[in-house]
Amino acid sequence: MFGVVSVRTAPLFRLLSPTCFQAVTVRGRKSRNDPKAKSKADRVKVPPPVDLAEMVVLKERFTQYELIIRALRAEFKEEMLCQRYEEEVGSLAEEKARHETEQHRMLMAWNDAENERLRKLREHRVKQEQEQEELKTLQVALALEKRMEEYIKEKELEILTLQEESKNFITLDNLEQRIEDALDNPKNYNFAIDKEGRIVKRTEQK
Amino acid sequence: MPMKGRFPIRRTIEYLQKSDIFFKNTVKIMTVNYNTHGELSEGARKFVFFNVPQIQYKNPWVQVVMFKNITPSPFLRFYLDDGSQVLVDTEGKTNKEILQHVKKILGKPEEVLRAEELAKMVHSNPANFGPKKYFPRECMCEMEGQVPCPGLIPLPKEMRGKYKMQAEAEDA
Numbered sequence: 001m002f003g004v005v006s007v008r009t010a011p012l013f014r015l016l017s018p019t020c021f022q023a024v025t026v027r028g029r030k031s032r033n034d035p036k037a038k039s040k041a042d043r044v045k046v047p048p049p050v051d052l053a054e055m056v057v058l059k060e061r062f063t064q065y066e067l068i069i070r071a072l073r074a075e076f077k078e079e080m081l082c083q084r085y086e087e088e089v090g091s092l093a094e095e096k097a098r099h100e101t102e103q104h105r106m107l108m109a110w111n112d113a114e115n116e117r118l119r120k121l122r123e124h125r126v127k128q129e130q131e132q133e134e135l136k137t138l139q140v141a142l143a144l145e146k147r148m149e150e151y152i153k154e155k156e157l158e159i160l161t162l163q164e165e166s167k168n169f170i171t172l173d174n175l176e177q178r179i180e181d182a183l184d185n186p187k188n189y190n191f192a193i194d195k196e197g198r199i200v201k202r203t204e205q206k
Numbered sequence: 207m208p209m210k211g212r213f214p215i216r217r218t219i220e221y222l223q224k225s226d227i228f229f230k231n232t233v234k235i236m237t238v239n240y241n242t243h244g245e246l247s248e249g250a251r252k253f254v255f256f257n258v259p260q261i262q263y264k265n266p267w268v269q270v271v272m273f274k275n276i277t278p279s280p281f282l283r284f285y286l287d288d289g290s291q292v293l294v295d296t297e298g299k300t301n302k303e304i305l306q307h308v309k310k311i312l313g314k315p316e317e318v319l320r321a322e323e324l325a326k327m328v329h330s331n332p333a334n335f336g337p338k339k340y341f342p343r344e345c346m347c348e349m350e351g352q353v354p355c356p357g358l359i360p361l362p363k364e365m366r367g368k369y370k371m372q373a374e375a376e377d378a
Contacts, residue, residue, distance in 0.1 A: 114307070
């Protein structure tokens with residue numbers, strides 16, 4: 001409800017007692033300083049009438065009732081506090097903690113085993129990679145060596161052919177001899193060839 | 207208006223709430239070392255990209271730190287409150303495998319989560335009335351179908367004590 005309504009209720013047996021006329025104070029609609037209504041100016045507030053015999057009986061019954069209720073409430077509260085204590089501090093908590101540490105230890109062991117397995121895999125992989133690297137370098141070295149050998153052979157062949165050709169070179173010694181040979185044996189280059197390279201036509205040199 | 211960034215679904219609440227990893231109370235820091243290139247780090251990269259936001263959402267009090275390109279192989283390291291460290295090697299694993307592994311070793315088990323949920327429900331009973339901050343409703347007059355608040359709509363005369371007393375007086 002909007003607006004705070006505070007009800008100060010006295011316990012029931014106090015209300016029932018004849019000596020005390022304590023009224024129930026309720027703030028309600030009017031604030032503290034509002035005057036009393038004109039229609040209520042003569043009103044005398046009288047507490048509800050009390051039947052004495054009934055009051056005595058009720059008082060007796062209420063004391064017993066409240067005693068029982070209080071006892072029950074205390075009983076339940078005690079039970080709940082015991083349970084909470086057991087859970088937080090007592091044997092139950094110890095059992096739980098022990099179980100948890102045991103579980104943690106097992107899981108850590110499992111994790112370590114998993115790490116070990118991965119470590120072995122990694123080492124194997126690294127080893128393989130290293131071997132492949134070595135093989136690769138070896139192959140590269142071999143290829144290089146082979147290339148060098150081929151190069152040397154090629155150069156040797158070139159030298160040999162050059163040596164062979166040098167036998168036919170024109171030097172100062174055989175210059176005159178070669179000139180006379182050339183003049184004695186004129187060569188005629190006036191010929192035509194077909195697509196296969198055979199000589200087809202010759203014209204005489206003039 | 208389209209969402210921003212790659213895989214913007216990672217920024218939705220629904221996606222973040224999908225995770226079911228709740229770290230144990232002893233876990234304080236989670237460190238992820240991974241590399242930005244390489245096949246072996248692929249799972250760790252995906253884990254960081256897709257799953258770390260979910261984990262952080264569900265465990266706001268755990269510090270999560272990422273390190274890139276520091277070590278040749280990827281791993282996770284957890285620092286517990288008793289000073290011990292837990293190393294989890296993630297080389298060659300997929301992000302799902304990493305998630306399952308982490309959940310198994312350091313996640314709260316199902317029973318504990320259920321028990322905690324029950325305890326929370328017991329403490330916050332939705333049937334209770336009280337201040338709006340802590341309870342669903344303050345007064346029955348707020349509920350549909352109930353008598354409306356007499357502060358807003360006056361009660362009919364038959365329900366008011368004043369008129370009942372007057373009627374009794376007249377009868378008497």
